[in-house]
Amino acid sequence: MTSTHDADGDLAVRTAGLTKRFRSGQVAVDGLDLAVPRGAVYGFLGPNGSGKTTTIRMLLGLAHPTAGRAWLLGSPMPDAAARVLPRVGALVEGPAFHPYLSGRANLARLDAGDATADPRTSRRRADAALDRVGLSAAATKPYRQYSLGMKQRLGLAAALLQPRDLLVLDEPTNGLDPQGTREVRHLVRELADGGATVLVSSHLLAEIEQVCTHVGIMSRGRLLLQGERAALTEREAARLAVTTRAGQADAAAEVLRGLGLADVARDGRALPGGAGTARLTAALGPTPPEKVSAALVHAGVDLVGLEVDRPSLEQVFVELTGEGFDVAR
Incomplete structure (x- = not known):
């Protein structure tokens, strides 16, 4: 187990024995010990249904764990949610917006609900966030007319309204075309270069592998392995x-x-x-x-x-489980 000192100083996200069991008896997350270093791009990877989103919901205080504990930016969750969450930007499970408001108006409503946001700069920050995700041209378009990819981009913009110490992005490339996917990869790198820690959850391992510095791989509710990406792929000989x-x-x-x-x-x-x-x-x-x-x-x-054929993370996963990443569980 990571020490308290590490949780406070070196890790942006830590969990100890985090578990979620539903009333049906299904164990969605089983004794999870995450360790996400500050400043890392942490690829939280696994097939659909492996427990990633449930884990993220517990990290953000949206779901209560059956057992175990979690810390964000050195503070316990959900106890310190009011203090910690303003420093965290999140995109979880396809965000919901008001269908008849424009993209810009939706961001303005979200921004108005943030007690730490300066209302005098709200419009400027909303436009900057829209520009970062490539939605400037659709700023005044009603949300109900947005495509799936545009809705996903607006969710990313909402996470970027304020400078964040930690970004938690659940399937950020969902619904995006190849160009949009490349832009998200570039954005993740940009955020990390700016000093933020980024936790990116995805079942598209090959995509996230291109940007992550650290990796945690989930399967059936359990964390199979985690660590620096380069070290994990070196498990198998080139x-x-x-x-x-x-x-x-x-x-x-x-x-x-x-x-x-x-x-x-x-x-x-x-x-x-x-x-x-x-x-x-x-x-x-x-x-x-x-x-x-x-x-x-x-x-x-x-x-x-x-x-030279160096093993990919998917090859490491298959070696561990005998299964691929394209099968929902």
Whole structure:
């Protein structure tokens, strides 16, 4: 368990044994111990139905845990909600807005309900938030005419009305097209560069993997693993693939073994280069890829191609569970 000192100083979000059991007996969250460092982009990842949204609702005081405790920005929740939540921006489960008000008017209503907001700068901050999420052109359009992606963008704008120490974004790319998804990735990086901690919940692991510095992976209510993203993907060894002339496959294999690479094998699959080429694979280990290519060239091996396959977070998840991320549970 993380110490109290860590909760107060180094962690923006911490939970200890956080559990949610419904009356039906279903355990949605089972003994969760989250540790989100301050300043991190924490990818809270898992298939739909794995317990991510329930966890977020408990963190924000929207649902009461059956057991366990939670802290945001060093303060216990929900006891310190009145003091902590003004420092937290959140997008949870597709926000609800007034359908006949414009996007700008909806933000103005939300802003008016924030006791910490200066009403004299409300319009300026609403316009700035709309601009950050690409909704300036639709600022005066009624919310009921917004597409799903535009509604999601307005929810992000609501979370950005004030400077926040912590942003909690639940499925922020839901309903967005590829361009919108890229813009959200850019926004998350921008927020982190500005000093905020960002917790991003998503079932789209490949998308969030591109921006997160830390990761927690959920499955069926349990946290399978968490930590720095780079360290988690290094759990599985990187593989090297070398493509050369068919007649030089044995010489290439000898070079790879001479460098200490393990599990050298010939890949029997058909290659784009046709029958005249051969592909060898090996466990890369600590050897730099550039050292491999230099050694092959020095040995007179024609190097047609060299690739390094580093495991993704999804591969790590599949290795742990035997299941993919596209199946709702």
